[in-house]
Amino acid sequence: MEELFNSFKNAFERLDEALKGEKTTLNRDAAIQRFEFVIELSWKCIQKFLGEQKIICRSPKECLKEAFKFSLIEDDPKWLEAFDDRNLTAHTYNEKIAEIIYGRLSDYLEIFSKLKETLKDKIEKN
Numbered sequence: 001m002e003e004l005f006n007s008f009k010n011a012f013e014r015l016d017e018a019l020k021g022e023k024t025t026l027n028r029d030a031a032i033q034r035f036e037f038v039i040e041l042s043w044k045c046i047q048k049f050l051g052e053q054k055i056i057c058r059s060p061k062e063c064l065k066e067a068f069k070f071s072l073i074e075d076d077p078k079w080l081e082a083f084d085d086r087n088l089t090a091h092t093y094n095e096k097i098a099e100i101i102y103g104r105l106s107d108y109l110e111i112f113s114k115l116k117e118t119l120k121d122k123i124e125k126n
Contacts, residue, residue, distance in 0.1 A: 004044060005045055008045045015037075015105070015112075018030050028102045031102060032089050032101060032105070035108070038108075038112055043064070049122065049123075076111055085108075
């Protein structure tokens with residue numbers, strides 16, 4: 001769990017770093033790629049943590065539901081929006097969509113940060 005969590009923390013820090021940089025096409029694309037890493041690692045961390053609690057979830061949305069029940073995350077629509085955006089960036093490439101999603105990435109930092117802190121606290125208690 002710790003190794004996966006560290007990967008999530010590092011990916012989160014790199015996303016935050018990319019979003020603080022100058023807006024260029026290259027930086028926008030890098031931020032989107034880093035966002036994809038963070039969103040994937042977020043649900044994998046949730047899945048792994050819940051699995052250690054004997055709670056099985058097999059998909060991102062199923063894991064989000066269980067994470068909410070287990071108080072790992074708040075019931076925030078940004079989680080579903082973030083996964084929808086990840087699906088758009090992972091399966092299509094369109095300049096207009098890239099610009100729209102890039103404009104929303106800063107909005108997702110808060111939910112990722114809260115998950116990071118909650119997981120950190122729960123891991124330290126175990």
